[in-house]
Amino acid sequence: xxxxxxxxxxxxxxxxxxxxxxxxxxxxxxxxxxxxxxxxxxxxxxxxxxxxxxxxxxxxxxxxxxxxxxxxxxxxxxxxxxxxxxxxxxxxxxxxxxxxxxxxxxxxxxxxxx
Numbered sequence: 001x002x003x004x005x006x007x008x009x010x011x012x013x014x015x016x017x018x019x020x021x022x023x024x025x026x027x028x029x030x031x032x033x034x035x036x037x038x039x040x041x042x043x044x045x046x047x048x049x050x051x052x053x054x055x056x057x058x059x060x061x062x063x064x065x066x067x068x069x070x071x072x073x074x075x076x077x078x079x080x081x082x083x084x085x086x087x088x089x090x091x092x093x094x095x096x097x098x099x100x101x102x103x104x105x106x107x108x109x110x111x112x113x114x
Contacts, residue, residue, distance in 0.1 A: 035107065043100040049093035057086035 064079035 039100050039104045046093045046097040050090050053086045053090040057083050
């Protein structure tokens with residue numbers, strides 16, 4: 001938020017000197033800052049989701065390998081489905097990060113007026 005100082009000028013009746021008096025400080029709401037902070041937060045959260053789902057997919061892949069080597073008669077295990085779910089979440093969250101980066105870049109270019 002930007003602060004804007006309001007200055008009043010008052011003149012004293014006894015002597016003809018002007019005196020500047022600071023009365024109050026008003027805070028102006030800037031929606032631009034709110035939009036920038038929202039975009040940054042969404043980008044950070046989507047990167048965290050990407051990282052955690054990637055780690056989850058690797059863990060499920062390892063457990064799938066352990067499960068298939070322990071019992072080779074099982075064709076599709078639950079770990080393979082969990083791995084595919086984690087990979088799908090990872091793909092969606094990374095595309096959300098790329099989208100927010102594109103929107104943030106377009107807002108900053110629009111603000112700089114290239």
